[in-house]
Amino acid sequence: MYNRIAVLRKERGLSRKELADKIGVNFQTVGYLEREEYNPSLDLAFRISECFDLPVEFIFSTKPMKPLSEELLNLKRGV
Amino acid sequence: MNKTKHTRRFAVLINYFSIVVILVLFYLVRLLGLNPIFLAFEIIPLITVVLSFRHAFVKTGIWKMTYASSKKLDEREIQVVFKAMNISYSLFAITTLVIIYIFILSGLGQIDAVLAVCLLYIAHILPASIIAWNEKE
Numbered sequence: 001m002y003n004r005i006a007v008l009r010k011e012r013g014l015s016r017k018e019l020a021d022k023i024g025v026n027f028q029t030v031g032y033l034e035r036e037e038y039n040p041s042l043d044l045a046f047r048i049s050e051c052f053d054l055p056v057e058f059i060f061s062t063k064p065m066k067p068l069s070e071e072l073l074n075l076k077r078g079v
Numbered sequence: 080m081n082k083t084k085h086t087r088r089f090a091v092l093i094n095y096f097s098i099v100v101i102l103v104l105f106y107l108v109r110l111l112g113l114n115p116i117f118l119a120f121e122i123i124p125l126i127t128v129v130l131s132f133r134h135a136f137v138k139t140g141i142w143k144m145t146y147a148s149s150k151k152l153d154e155r156e157i158q159v160v161f162k163a164m165n166i167s168y169s170l171f172a173i174t175t176l177v178i179i180y181i182f183i184l185s186g187l188g189q190i191d192a193v194l195a196v197c198l199l200y201i202a203h204i205l206p207a208s209i210i211a212w213n214e215k216e
Contacts (some may be wrong), residue, residue: 024153025155
């Protein structure tokens with residue numbers, strides 16, 4: 001499973017520890033999630049989406065995700 | 080491989096190697112009929128066991144994680160500990176069986192206290208060793 005956790009965390013200026021505390025996991029687990037070496041449970045995925053205040057499908061995907069800048073550009077162009 | 084993982088793995092290897100040295104020294108003295116004063120040298124691998132244990136398991140928090148209540152662990156940690164426990168159960172059963180067979184076939188007699196203590200120690204550190212070996216951070 002692919003995700004945007006690393007980008008979203010950095011965008012919000014959070015450390016791994018801060019994000020880990022917010023979603024109720026160990027900071028090492030955040031590292032595993034960011035490297036896409038661990039797939040979260042549905043419960044954790046929803047907690048992450050609530051933390052970033054974004055829909056879960058915007059953070060997680062079964063297909064490789066496009067960079068956010070590219071998605072924004074596509075939105076602007078109305079693609 | 081990052082430096083932390085490398086040093087942790089090295090400490091795990093040192094720990095097991097020290098246990099082997101303790102056993103080899105003990106059986107050398109016993110089987111070759113050497114002066115029991117040689118057993119005093121056991122203190123060196125014993126200190127190495129303590130130091131490498133501290134470095135590989137205590138400082139890294141792996142020991143605490145292995146024996147912590149599942150309520151204190153997150154979902155990934157629970158999975159990691161469960162997998163490590165599973166592997167160590169099989170590994171320990173096979174190791175103990177092999178040792179018992181070796182003792183029976185070679186006519187060494189019964190397993191003595193030193194070997195029993197070492198086996199008990201290994202039974203306790205095996206899950207933590209597997210975690211220390213595999214964890215990336």
